Amino acid sequence: MHVDIEGATRMARLATEFDWSWAVDDLEPFCAAAGWEIVELGKNGASLRTNLRVDRPEARMSGRLRTMDYISAFATDLADDSTPMTQVRPLLDGGFADLIAALSPLLGTPSRFEPGPQATVRWDLPKVVVELSMTPSAIHQSLKSRAYQAWMDEPEPEYGDED
Secondary structure (H helix, E strand, C coil): CCECHHHHHHHHHHHHHCCCCCEHHHHHHHHHHHCCEEEEEECCEEEEECCCCCCCCEEEEEEECCEEEEEEEECECCCCCCCCHHHHHHHHHHHHHHHHHHHHHHHCCCCEEECCCCCEEEEECCCCEEEEEECCCCEEEEEECHHHHHHHHCCCCCCCCCC
């Protein structure tokens, strides 16, 4: 399983240097700077082709009302479903650790780290939140708007008994 550490680092560096407004109008200039291609743009997001050196150089932008919430890309190859988890898991764990080690000098100390089978680590920066998240078959790198991340961080409302 290939981990594109150089590509993930380049993506994070571009994201920290980009002048985000988080309007959909940011997508084209960010993709141009990154060397990515917009494959399809719809009202709720876009499909992107990245230049990350992974077997699925794909990304997804999700948004609403002409606002971007996040861009998420594969930072690793996607594990084949037929490969046993006992082989995939050590590769994902090692790749995750390598990505954190490569991104931390650029982004600083992570703001949040949640270990486990679906580990996440994130850096809350002034204009962007950079996050790595692990699934059972790949590692994704996301660039999120701070407003979207704040909304996601809000606790779920507690509903009392309505007697």
